[in-house]
Amino acid sequence: MKNQNETNSFRGWYTGEHDLILSNLSTQKVTEDHVKPEPSDKDIFDESEKALRGVYDTTSNRRLKSYNLLYQISAVLFCIGLAFALVYTVSYLPSVGDKDTPANSSVVSERYIEKGLEETGATNIVSGMILTYRAFDTFGETNVLFISTICVMILLMLDERILHSRSGKEEEYESKMEFINDPILQTVAKVLCPIIFLFGIYVVLNGQLSPGGGFSGGAILGAGMILYVNAFGIKKTQRFFNESIYKVAKITALTLYGIIGSYFYIMGANGLNNHIPLGTPGSILSGGIILPIDIAVGIEVACTMYAFYALFKRGGL
Amino acid sequence: MDIFMIILLVLLIVCAISVTFSKNLLNSVIIFMSYSLIMSVIWMLLESPDLAITEAAVGAGVTSILFFVTLKKIQGIIKNPENEKKEEEVSDEKSE
Numbered sequence: 001m002k003n004q005n006e007t008n009s010f011r012g013w014y015t016g017e018h019d020l021i022l023s024n025l026s027t028q029k030v031t032e033d034h035v036k037p038e039p040s041d042k043d044i045f046d047e048s049e050k051a052l053r054g055v056y057d058t059t060s061n062r063r064l065k066s067y068n069l070l071y072q073i074s075a076v077l078f079c080i081g082l083a084f085a086l087v088y089t090v091s092y093l094p095s096v097g098d099k100d101t102p103a104n105s106s107v108v109s110e111r112y113i114e115k116g117l118e119e120t121g122a123t124n125i126v127s128g129m130i131l132t133y134r135a136f137d138t139f140g141e142t143n144v145l146f147i148s149t150i151c152v153m154i155l156l157m158l159d160e161r162i163l164h165s166r167s168g169k170e171e172e173y174e175s176k177m178e179f180i181n182d183p184i185l186q187t188v189a190k191v192l193c194p195i196i197f198l199f200g201i202y203v204v205l206n207g208q209l210s211p212g213g214g215f216s217g218g219a220i221l222g223a224g225m226i227l228y229v230n231a232f233g234i235k236k237t238q239r240f241f242n243e244s245i246y247k248v249a250k251i252t253a254l255t256l257y258g259i260i261g262s263y264f265y266i267m268g269a270n271g272l273n274n275h276i277p278l279g280t281p282g283s284i285l286s287g288g289i290i291l292p293i294d295i296a297v298g299i300e301v302a303c304t305m306y307a308f309y310a311l312f313k314r315g316g317l
Numbered sequence: 318m319d320i321f322m323i324i325l326l327v328l329l330i331v332c333a334i335s336v337t338f339s340k341n342l343l344n345s346v347i348i349f350m351s352y353s354l355i356m357s358v359i360w361m362l363l364e365s366p367d368l369a370i371t372e373a374a375v376g377a378g379v380t381s382i383l384f385f386v387t388l389k390k391i392q393g394i395i396k397n398p399e400n401e402k403k404e405e406e407v408s409d410e411k412s413e
Contacts, residue, residue: 096363126367193376203370211366219374226382305379 121278122208122287131213131290135261142297145304146254152308157314180232189231196224204298208287214297222305223299229306234314243317246303253299258288260296329355329377342393346384353377 094101103109112129122128130138202208204217229237267274279286310317332352339345353376360369388394 212370213367216367216370216374219371219379223374223378308383312383
Protein backbone atom coordinates (compact mmCIF):
# COMPACT_ATOMS: atom_id res chain seq x y z
CA MET A 1 0.00 0.00 0.00
CA LYS A 2 2.70 2.38 1.06
CA ASN A 3 4.89 1.39 -1.84
CA GLN A 4 2.11 1.99 -4.29
CA ASN A 5 1.47 5.37 -2.78
CA GLU A 6 5.11 6.32 -3.22
CA THR A 7 5.23 5.29 -6.83
CA ASN A 8 2.03 7.20 -7.41
CA SER A 9 3.45 10.30 -5.84
CA PHE A 10 6.62 9.97 -7.90
CA ARG A 11 4.63 9.61 -11.07
CA GLY A 12 2.49 12.50 -9.98
CA TRP A 13 5.54 14.61 -9.37
CA TYR A 14 6.98 13.61 -12.71
CA THR A 15 3.83 14.60 -14.57
CA GLY A 16 3.40 17.75 -12.52
CA GLU A 17 0.24 16.85 -10.56
CA HIS A 18 1.83 16.19 -7.17
CA ASP A 19 4.49 17.93 -5.21
CA LEU A 20 6.86 15.62 -3.34
CA ILE A 21 7.30 17.97 -0.38
CA LEU A 22 3.71 19.13 -0.13
CA SER A 23 2.34 15.75 -1.14
CA ASN A 24 -1.03 16.30 0.55
CA LEU A 25 -1.74 19.36 -1.52
CA SER A 26 -2.13 18.20 -5.06
CA THR A 27 -1.03 20.87 -7.46
CA GLN A 28 -3.53 20.90 -10.23
CA LYS A 29 -2.81 22.37 -13.58
CA VAL A 30 -4.27 25.80 -13.93
CA THR A 31 -7.12 25.79 -16.35
CA GLU A 32 -7.61 28.77 -18.55
CA ASP A 33 -10.74 29.93 -16.72
CA HIS A 34 -8.75 30.65 -13.59
CA VAL A 35 -6.22 32.86 -15.30
CA LYS A 36 -6.74 36.45 -14.37
CA PRO A 37 -6.44 39.04 -17.09
CA GLU A 38 -2.89 40.41 -16.94
CA PRO A 39 -2.76 43.95 -15.60
CA SER A 40 -1.58 46.42 -18.20
CA ASP A 41 1.74 48.24 -17.84
CA LYS A 42 0.01 51.44 -16.92
CA ASP A 43 -1.88 49.81 -14.04
CA ILE A 44 1.31 48.34 -12.64
CA PHE A 45 3.06 51.68 -12.98
CA ASP A 46 0.25 53.56 -11.24
CA GLU A 47 0.12 51.04 -8.43
CA SER A 48 3.85 51.16 -7.81
CA GLU A 49 3.78 54.96 -7.93
CA LYS A 50 1.04 54.97 -5.29
CA ALA A 51 2.95 52.54 -3.11
CA LEU A 52 6.14 54.57 -3.44
CA ARG A 53 4.31 57.75 -2.52
CA GLY A 54 2.96 56.02 0.57
CA VAL A 55 6.35 54.77 1.65
CA TYR A 56 8.40 57.84 0.83
CA ASP A 57 5.94 60.40 2.07
CA THR A 58 8.57 63.01 2.87
CA THR A 59 6.18 65.87 3.44
CA SER A 60 4.23 64.52 6.40
CA ASN A 61 6.38 61.67 7.74
CA ARG A 62 8.78 63.32 10.17
CA ARG A 63 10.89 60.28 10.91
CA LEU A 64 11.51 59.75 7.23
CA LYS A 65 12.40 63.41 6.82
CA SER A 66 14.97 63.34 9.61
CA TYR A 67 16.34 60.03 8.31
CA ASN A 68 16.83 61.54 4.85
CA LEU A 69 18.66 64.50 6.33
CA LEU A 70 20.87 62.23 8.43
CA TYR A 71 21.56 60.04 5.40
CA GLN A 72 22.70 62.96 3.28
CA ILE A 73 24.88 64.46 6.01
CA SER A 74 26.53 61.11 6.76
CA ALA A 75 27.12 60.49 3.04
CA VAL A 76 28.92 63.84 2.70
CA LEU A 77 30.93 63.19 5.87
CA PHE A 78 31.90 59.71 4.66
CA CYS A 79 33.06 61.07 1.29
CA ILE A 80 35.12 63.80 2.94
CA GLY A 81 36.68 61.26 5.30
CA LEU A 82 37.51 58.92 2.44
CA ALA A 83 39.05 61.72 0.39
CA PHE A 84 41.08 62.83 3.40
CA ALA A 85 42.38 59.29 3.99
CA LEU A 86 43.37 58.90 0.35
CA VAL A 87 45.12 62.27 0.18
CA TYR A 88 46.87 61.54 3.48
CA THR A 89 48.16 58.25 2.04
CA VAL A 90 49.48 60.04 -1.04
CA SER A 91 51.68 62.19 1.22
CA TYR A 92 53.49 59.00 2.25
CA LEU A 93 54.35 58.11 -1.35
CA PRO A 94 57.94 58.84 -2.39
CA SER A 95 58.38 61.82 -4.69
CA VAL A 96 58.93 61.17 -8.40
CA GLY A 97 62.52 60.26 -9.26
CA ASP A 98 63.68 60.02 -5.65
CA LYS A 99 67.01 58.20 -5.30
CA ASP A 100 66.20 56.34 -2.09
CA THR A 101 62.84 54.81 -3.02
CA PRO A 102 62.57 51.02 -2.89
CA ALA A 103 62.02 50.96 -6.65
CA ASN A 104 65.40 52.62 -7.21
CA SER A 105 67.46 51.13 -4.41
CA SER A 106 66.41 47.47 -4.19
CA VAL A 107 68.51 44.60 -5.50
CA VAL A 108 65.82 43.37 -7.87
CA SER A 109 65.53 46.53 -9.95
CA GLU A 110 69.31 46.88 -10.03
CA ARG A 111 69.53 43.39 -11.46
CA TYR A 112 66.84 44.17 -14.05
CA ILE A 113 68.69 47.25 -15.24
CA GLU A 114 72.22 45.88 -15.19
CA LYS A 115 71.75 42.31 -16.38
CA GLY A 116 68.41 42.70 -18.21
CA LEU A 117 69.84 43.21 -21.68
CA GLU A 118 72.32 40.40 -21.26
CA GLU A 119 69.83 37.87 -19.90
CA THR A 120 66.71 38.63 -21.95
CA GLY A 121 68.18 40.19 -25.09
CA ALA A 122 65.55 42.94 -25.11
CA THR A 123 66.50 46.59 -25.45
CA ASN A 124 63.10 47.58 -24.03
CA ILE A 125 63.56 46.81 -20.34
CA VAL A 126 59.83 46.83 -19.58
CA SER A 127 59.07 44.13 -22.15
CA GLY A 128 62.08 42.12 -21.03
CA MET A 129 60.86 42.29 -17.45
CA ILE A 130 57.17 41.47 -17.86
CA LEU A 131 57.66 38.71 -20.45
CA THR A 132 60.66 36.83 -19.07
CA TYR A 133 61.29 37.51 -15.37
CA ARG A 134 57.58 37.94 -14.70
CA ALA A 135 56.18 35.82 -17.52
CA PHE A 136 54.08 33.88 -15.03
CA ASP A 137 52.23 37.05 -13.92
CA THR A 138 51.58 37.98 -17.52
CA PHE A 139 50.30 34.47 -18.21
CA GLY A 140 47.77 35.03 -15.43
CA GLU A 141 46.70 38.32 -16.99
CA THR A 142 46.24 36.63 -20.36
CA ASN A 143 44.11 33.98 -18.68
CA VAL A 144 41.99 36.74 -17.14
CA LEU A 145 41.30 38.08 -20.64
CA PHE A 146 40.39 34.59 -21.84
CA ILE A 147 38.02 33.93 -18.95
CA SER A 148 36.41 37.36 -19.15
CA THR A 149 35.48 36.83 -22.81
CA ILE A 150 34.02 33.46 -21.91
CA CYS A 151 31.89 35.13 -19.22
CA VAL A 152 30.70 37.79 -21.66
CA MET A 153 29.87 35.04 -24.15
CA ILE A 154 27.81 33.19 -21.53
CA LEU A 155 25.90 36.36 -20.69
CA LEU A 156 25.40 37.98 -24.08
CA MET A 157 25.78 35.40 -26.84
CA LEU A 158 22.54 34.69 -28.66
CA ASP A 159 21.46 31.30 -29.87
CA GLU A 160 22.59 30.63 -33.40
CA ARG A 161 19.01 29.98 -34.53
CA ILE A 162 17.97 33.44 -33.37
CA LEU A 163 20.93 35.01 -35.15
CA HIS A 164 20.09 33.16 -38.37
CA SER A 165 16.40 33.94 -38.23
CA ARG A 166 17.31 37.59 -37.85
CA SER A 167 19.94 37.54 -40.58
CA GLY A 168 17.37 38.16 -43.30
CA LYS A 169 16.22 41.32 -41.64
CA GLU A 170 19.69 42.16 -40.44
CA GLU A 171 20.84 44.10 -43.47
CA GLU A 172 17.74 46.19 -43.41
CA TYR A 173 18.11 46.70 -39.68
CA GLU A 174 21.78 47.58 -39.95
CA SER A 175 21.30 50.04 -42.77
CA LYS A 176 18.59 51.74 -40.75
CA MET A 177 20.32 51.85 -37.40
CA GLU A 178 24.06 51.81 -38.01
CA PHE A 179 24.60 54.02 -41.08
CA ILE A 180 26.28 51.11 -42.78
CA ASN A 181 26.72 52.90 -46.09
CA ASP A 182 27.91 56.16 -44.68
CA PRO A 183 30.34 57.48 -47.33
CA ILE A 184 32.32 59.69 -44.93
CA LEU A 185 32.93 56.86 -42.48
CA GLN A 186 33.78 54.41 -45.25
CA THR A 187 36.28 56.74 -46.94
CA VAL A 188 37.99 57.54 -43.65
CA ALA A 189 38.05 53.86 -42.71
CA LYS A 190 39.53 52.93 -46.11
CA VAL A 191 42.45 55.26 -45.40
CA LEU A 192 42.81 54.62 -41.68
CA CYS A 193 42.24 50.87 -41.31
CA PRO A 194 45.42 49.70 -43.12
CA ILE A 195 47.51 52.23 -41.19
CA ILE A 196 46.01 51.17 -37.85
CA PHE A 197 46.53 47.46 -38.63
CA LEU A 198 50.13 48.09 -39.74
CA PHE A 199 50.86 50.15 -36.65
CA GLY A 200 49.35 47.50 -34.40
CA ILE A 201 51.43 44.73 -36.00
CA TYR A 202 54.51 46.95 -35.76
CA VAL A 203 53.91 47.56 -32.04
CA VAL A 204 53.41 43.83 -31.41
CA LEU A 205 56.49 42.69 -33.35
CA ASN A 206 58.70 45.50 -32.07
CA GLY A 207 57.83 44.86 -28.42
CA GLN A 208 61.38 43.90 -27.44
CA LEU A 209 62.93 46.96 -29.11
CA SER A 210 60.57 49.89 -28.60
CA PRO A 211 57.73 50.85 -26.23
CA GLY A 212 54.70 48.67 -26.69
CA GLY A 213 54.31 44.94 -26.87
CA GLY A 214 51.50 42.45 -26.88
CA PHE A 215 48.95 44.33 -24.79
CA SER A 216 49.20 47.73 -26.47
CA GLY A 217 49.57 46.32 -29.98
CA GLY A 218 46.65 43.96 -29.48
CA ALA A 219 44.47 46.82 -28.24
CA ILE A 220 45.35 48.85 -31.34
CA LEU A 221 44.54 45.90 -33.62
CA GLY A 222 41.22 45.35 -31.85
CA ALA A 223 40.31 49.03 -32.16
CA GLY A 224 41.11 48.89 -35.88
CA MET A 225 38.85 45.87 -36.31
CA ILE A 226 36.03 47.67 -34.49
CA LEU A 227 36.41 50.60 -36.90
CA TYR A 228 36.30 48.17 -39.85
CA VAL A 229 33.08 46.54 -38.62
CA ASN A 230 31.45 49.89 -38.07
CA ALA A 231 32.30 51.11 -41.54
CA PHE A 232 31.76 48.03 -43.70
CA GLY A 233 29.33 45.84 -41.77
CA ILE A 234 29.49 42.40 -40.26
CA LYS A 235 29.35 40.43 -43.53
CA LYS A 236 32.61 41.83 -44.89
CA THR A 237 34.30 41.31 -41.54
CA GLN A 238 33.20 37.68 -41.41
CA ARG A 239 35.24 37.02 -44.57
CA PHE A 240 38.44 37.24 -42.54
CA PHE A 241 37.26 36.95 -38.94
CA ASN A 242 34.38 34.72 -37.86
CA GLU A 243 33.60 32.57 -34.87
CA SER A 244 35.63 29.51 -35.87
CA ILE A 245 38.72 31.61 -36.64
CA TYR A 246 38.18 33.41 -33.34
CA LYS A 247 38.09 30.16 -31.38
CA VAL A 248 41.15 28.71 -33.12
CA ALA A 249 43.17 31.93 -32.77
CA LYS A 250 42.33 32.47 -29.14
CA ILE A 251 42.98 28.94 -27.93
CA THR A 252 46.14 28.58 -30.03
CA ALA A 253 47.53 31.84 -28.66
CA LEU A 254 46.91 30.88 -25.04
CA THR A 255 48.32 27.36 -25.49
CA LEU A 256 51.38 28.71 -27.31
CA TYR A 257 52.06 31.08 -24.44
CA GLY A 258 51.57 28.27 -21.92
CA ILE A 259 53.94 25.91 -23.74
CA ILE A 260 56.68 28.51 -24.27
CA GLY A 261 56.37 29.81 -20.72
CA SER A 262 56.50 26.37 -19.10
CA TYR A 263 59.45 25.33 -21.31
CA PHE A 264 61.30 28.47 -20.25
CA TYR A 265 60.53 27.86 -16.59
CA ILE A 266 61.46 24.18 -16.54
CA MET A 267 64.75 24.87 -18.32
CA GLY A 268 65.54 27.91 -16.19
CA ALA A 269 64.64 26.33 -12.87
CA ASN A 270 66.81 23.24 -13.50
CA GLY A 271 69.74 25.20 -14.90
CA LEU A 272 69.48 23.44 -18.26
CA ASN A 273 70.61 24.86 -21.55
CA ASN A 274 67.93 27.04 -23.12
CA HIS A 275 67.47 26.25 -26.81
CA ILE A 276 65.78 29.50 -27.74
CA PRO A 277 68.53 31.81 -29.06
CA LEU A 278 68.62 35.34 -27.67
CA GLY A 279 69.87 36.89 -30.92
CA THR A 280 71.74 40.15 -31.26
CA PRO A 281 70.11 42.93 -29.23
CA GLY A 282 68.57 45.56 -31.47
CA SER A 283 67.59 43.35 -34.41
CA ILE A 284 63.99 42.27 -34.94
CA LEU A 285 64.67 38.58 -34.26
CA SER A 286 66.02 38.99 -30.77
CA GLY A 287 64.85 38.67 -27.22
CA GLY A 288 64.46 34.90 -27.10
CA ILE A 289 60.94 34.04 -25.93
CA ILE A 290 59.72 37.65 -25.94
CA LEU A 291 58.77 37.79 -29.62
CA PRO A 292 56.55 34.65 -29.76
CA ILE A 293 54.93 35.53 -26.42
CA ASP A 294 54.27 39.06 -27.67
CA ILE A 295 52.55 37.66 -30.76
CA ALA A 296 50.43 35.29 -28.64
CA VAL A 297 49.41 38.07 -26.24
CA GLY A 298 48.69 40.42 -29.16
CA ILE A 299 46.33 37.90 -30.81
CA GLU A 300 44.65 37.24 -27.46
CA VAL A 301 44.06 40.94 -26.70
CA ALA A 302 42.90 41.80 -30.23
CA CYS A 303 40.40 38.91 -30.18
CA THR A 304 39.16 39.99 -26.73
CA MET A 305 38.60 43.60 -27.78
CA TYR A 306 36.76 42.67 -30.95
CA ALA A 307 34.72 39.94 -29.25
CA PHE A 308 33.58 42.31 -26.50
CA TYR A 309 32.37 44.80 -29.09
CA ALA A 310 30.68 42.21 -31.32
CA LEU A 311 28.97 40.48 -28.40
CA PHE A 312 27.75 43.78 -26.93
CA LYS A 313 26.52 44.95 -30.32
CA ARG A 314 24.75 41.99 -31.88
CA GLY A 315 25.20 39.03 -29.56
CA GLY A 316 27.42 36.96 -31.82
CA LEU A 317 30.72 37.04 -33.64
CA MET B 318 57.38 71.63 -18.48
CA ASP B 319 56.11 72.05 -14.93
CA ILE B 320 53.44 74.54 -15.98
CA PHE B 321 52.25 72.16 -18.73
CA MET B 322 52.03 69.33 -16.19
CA ILE B 323 50.05 71.48 -13.74
CA ILE B 324 47.63 72.51 -16.50
CA LEU B 325 47.14 68.85 -17.44
CA LEU B 326 46.55 67.82 -13.83
CA VAL B 327 44.00 70.59 -13.31
CA LEU B 328 42.22 69.55 -16.51
CA LEU B 329 42.25 65.95 -15.24
CA ILE B 330 40.54 66.96 -11.99
CA VAL B 331 38.02 69.12 -13.86
CA CYS B 332 37.20 66.20 -16.18
CA ALA B 333 36.87 63.75 -13.28
CA ILE B 334 34.45 66.02 -11.42
CA SER B 335 32.39 66.97 -14.48
CA VAL B 336 31.89 63.29 -15.37
CA THR B 337 29.91 62.86 -12.18
CA PHE B 338 27.96 66.10 -12.49
CA SER B 339 26.92 65.75 -16.12
CA LYS B 340 23.21 64.92 -16.44
CA ASN B 341 23.47 63.51 -19.94
CA LEU B 342 25.11 60.08 -19.98
CA LEU B 343 26.48 60.54 -23.51
CA ASN B 344 28.25 63.71 -22.42
CA SER B 345 29.81 61.99 -19.44
CA VAL B 346 31.17 59.19 -21.64
CA ILE B 347 32.76 61.76 -23.95
CA ILE B 348 34.25 63.61 -20.96
CA PHE B 349 35.57 60.30 -19.67
CA MET B 350 37.19 59.79 -23.07
CA SER B 351 38.99 63.12 -22.80
CA TYR B 352 40.05 62.16 -19.26
CA SER B 353 41.78 59.08 -20.70
CA LEU B 354 43.43 61.17 -23.41
CA ILE B 355 44.83 63.64 -20.85
CA MET B 356 45.95 60.70 -18.73
CA SER B 357 47.85 59.20 -21.67
CA VAL B 358 49.69 62.51 -22.22
CA ILE B 359 50.58 62.52 -18.52
CA TRP B 360 51.93 58.96 -18.80
CA MET B 361 54.03 60.16 -21.72
CA LEU B 362 55.44 63.01 -19.60
CA LEU B 363 56.16 60.54 -16.78
CA GLU B 364 58.32 58.62 -19.29
CA SER B 365 56.24 55.48 -19.58
CA PRO B 366 55.29 55.31 -23.27
CA ASP B 367 54.11 51.70 -22.89
CA LEU B 368 51.31 52.79 -20.60
CA ALA B 369 50.56 55.83 -22.76
CA ILE B 370 49.89 53.68 -25.83
CA THR B 371 47.70 51.27 -23.87
CA GLU B 372 45.78 54.08 -22.16
CA ALA B 373 45.10 55.81 -25.49
CA ALA B 374 43.94 52.60 -27.17
CA VAL B 375 41.95 51.04 -24.33
CA GLY B 376 40.83 54.01 -22.21
CA ALA B 377 39.99 56.48 -24.94
CA GLY B 378 39.09 53.99 -27.66
CA VAL B 379 37.65 50.64 -26.74
CA THR B 380 36.14 51.40 -23.32
CA SER B 381 34.14 54.38 -24.56
CA ILE B 382 32.96 52.44 -27.62
CA LEU B 383 31.66 49.74 -25.27
CA PHE B 384 29.95 52.46 -23.22
CA PHE B 385 28.33 53.87 -26.38
CA VAL B 386 27.06 50.46 -27.44
CA THR B 387 25.64 49.83 -23.98
CA LEU B 388 23.96 53.24 -23.92
CA LYS B 389 22.39 52.49 -27.27
CA LYS B 390 21.18 49.09 -26.06
CA ILE B 391 19.49 50.55 -22.97
CA GLN B 392 18.31 53.53 -25.03
CA GLY B 393 20.17 55.95 -22.80
CA ILE B 394 21.12 58.36 -25.57
CA ILE B 395 18.87 61.39 -25.41
CA LYS B 396 19.45 63.65 -28.36
CA ASN B 397 18.39 66.95 -26.85
CA PRO B 398 16.87 67.01 -23.36
CA GLU B 399 15.12 70.36 -23.86
CA ASN B 400 13.36 69.21 -27.02
CA GLU B 401 12.29 66.04 -25.27
CA LYS B 402 10.73 68.02 -22.43
CA LYS B 403 8.83 70.21 -24.86
CA GLU B 404 7.49 67.16 -26.65
CA GLU B 405 6.37 65.68 -23.35
CA GLU B 406 4.56 68.89 -22.43
CA VAL B 407 2.81 68.95 -25.78
CA SER B 408 1.68 65.35 -25.39
CA ASP B 409 0.50 66.05 -21.84
CA GLU B 410 -1.60 68.97 -23.03
CA LYS B 411 -3.11 66.83 -25.74
CA SER B 412 -4.02 64.07 -23.32
CA GLU B 413 -5.58 66.56 -20.93
